[in-house]
Amino acid sequence: MRHTSKDDEKKNDGVCPICGGVCYLRRDVPVGHPQFGQAIPCRCKRQELTAKHLAEVRKASALDALSHMTFETFVPDGYALSPMLSSNLRRAYELAMAFAQKPEGWLFLRGAYGCGKTHLAAAIGNRLVAEGRQVLFVVVPDLLDYIRSTYRSDSIASYDERFEHVRTAPILILDDLGTENLTAWAREKLFQIFNYRYNARLPTVITTNRSLEEIDQRIRSRLLDQSLCKVWTILARDFRGGDQRQSDLSSLNLLSDKTFETFELRERELNGADRENLKGAYLMAQDYAREPKGWLILAGTYGVGKTHLAAAIANYREARGFPVLFVVVPDLLDHLRATFDPQSPVSYDKRFDEVRNAPLLILDDLGAQSTTPWAQEKLFQILNHRYNAKLPTVITTSMALEDFERFEPRLFVRMLDRTLCFHVGITAPSFHGERARASAKSSRRARSASRHE
Numbered sequence: 001m002r003h004t005s006k007d008d009e010k011k012n013d014g015v016c017p018i019c020g021g022v023c024y025l026r027r028d029v030p031v032g033h034p035q036f037g038q039a040i041p042c043r044c045k046r047q048e049l050t051a052k053h054l055a056e057v058r059k060a061s062a063l064d065a066l067s068h069m070t071f072e073t074f075v076p077d078g079y080a081l082s083p084m085l086s087s088n089l090r091r092a093y094e095l096a097m098a099f100a101q102k103p104e105g106w107l108f109l110r111g112a113y114g115c116g117k118t119h120l121a122a123a124i125g126n127r128l129v130a131e132g133r134q135v136l137f138v139v140v141p142d143l144l145d146y147i148r149s150t151y152r153s154d155s156i157a158s159y160d161e162r163f164e165h166v167r168t169a170p171i172l173i174l175d176d177l178g179t180e181n182l183t184a185w186a187r188e189k190l191f192q193i194f195n196y197r198y199n200a201r202l203p204t205v206i207t208t209n210r211s212l213e214e215i216d217q218r219i220r221s222r223l224l225d226q227s228l229c230k231v232w233t234i235l236a237r238d239f240r241g242g243d244q245r246q247s248d249l250s251s252l253n254l255l256s257d258k259t260f261e262t263f264e265l266r267e268r269e270l271n272g273a274d275r276e277n278l279k280g281a282y283l284m285a286q287d288y289a290r291e292p293k294g295w296l297i298l299a300g301t302y303g304v305g306k307t308h309l310a311a312a313i314a315n316y317r318e319a320r321g322f323p324v325l326f327v328v329v330p331d332l333l334d335h336l337r338a339t340f341d342p343q344s345p346v347s348y349d350k351r352f353d354e355v356r357n358a359p360l361l362i363l364d365d366l367g368a369q370s371t372t373p374w375a376q377e378k379l380f381q382i383l384n385h386r387y388n389a390k391l392p393t394v395i396t397t398s399m400a401l402e403d404f405e406r407f408e409p410r411l412f413v414r415m416l417d418r419t420l421c422f423h424v425g426i427t428a429p430s431f432h433g434e435r436a437r438a439s440a441k442s443s444r445r446a447r448s449a450s451r452h453e
Contacts, residue, residue, distance in 0.1 A: 111234030
């Protein structure tokens with residue numbers, strides 16, 4: 001008969017063969033060593049603690065409440081979206097699906113409120129949890145509160161334990177980055193989490209409605225590492241809303257008659273140089289309307305047709321199902337100011353994000369606004385974001401390019417970038433002035449003829 005050892009009996013009883021069921025060990029170190037006499041969790045205990053803390057964090061997260069947000073309940077083409085926005089949303093869906101199938105690297109989804117980014121992030125989490133993967137899904141402000149709670153005397157977990165299990169989570173999904181209160185403490189904690197996961201190349205999904213420029217520079221530099229992070233901006237404004245093509249900011253409905261067909265090239269009244277210049281501006285605007293890329297800046301005195309050409313671009317795009325935001329600059333600033341009213345139906349953040357992320361933005365009459373520091377800063381923030389994101393933008397202005405150096409030096413530098421900005425200076429005199437002079441000349445001739453009679 002085979003005799004069983006005590007170790008065999010412990011194995012048969014399901015007792016850990018390393019610690020003998022005690023769950024803790026002591027290091028074999030000499031007296032005086034910092035860890036002499038210190039109890040260290042055995043491997044079996046560490047596994048138990050890990051499972052316990054993961055369960056705690058999952059309980060604190062929002063994923064259970066978002067169980068209905070799956071890939072099956074997401075509409076990849078959106079509702080009543082233009083072809084371009086539908087394609088953009090579908091690409092976000094494909095990136096999320098790819099991450100769920102093979103969770104590697106980072107996926108950074110940004111976009112306006114209600115565009116579907118949280119649904120996609122939750123769909124990733126729900127798919128991976130269903131496959132038995134360890135996933136932590138947490139809204140960033142809640143995450144910070146969860147870590148802060150360890151400072152309370154009645155906390156069941158220490159700060160070190162909780163923070164360690166967050167930053168080392170096998171798969172971490174952080175929803176709504178940028179909505180947290182950015183204290184120095186919060187900024188530092190977030191950086192430590194991002195930096196650890198960046199160095200360890202741990203799978204991470206992040207959603208935000210902020211621009212990259214608004215995110216802490218240290219975190220932003222890691223998000224911009226294309227070898228690790230895929231960044232995608234969802235352009236649809238509200239996944240749950242209806243028609244995306246017309247915004248209440250837009251004044252394009254007042255300019256529906258301004259098309260390329262109704263634009264007058266004034267061939268009979270202009271001299272050769274001005275006639276060719278105006279025709280060149282017209283052809284440039286037509287080319288841009290067919291394929292909007294970069295910035296098109298239409299400059300010239302009042303009444304030369306630059307607003308007509310800008311509206312013609314917008315009407316051309318809208319007629320083909322592409323969303324355009326056409327807004328006069330002073331009106332835009334009034335709309336932004338109106339959001340500070342407690343009765344405003346829309347928040348400042350939502351309105352501001354709608355403008356700076358518009359798929360095609362047309363700013364009419366830049367330079368006509370009141371040049372307060374606030375107005376200048378808002379316009380710079382909008383245009384600087386669009387410059388960095390290379391979003392199609394049309395600007396009309398009565399200011400010469402060199403005037404922008406005095407008006408807004410930071411914007412002037414960006415306008416000098418010929419790889420992105422196309423300048424069209426219309427040299428023709430005011431259309432209205434020509435008509436007035438022609439009318440006066442006709443009146444003089446009529447009076448002269450009357451006297452001779």
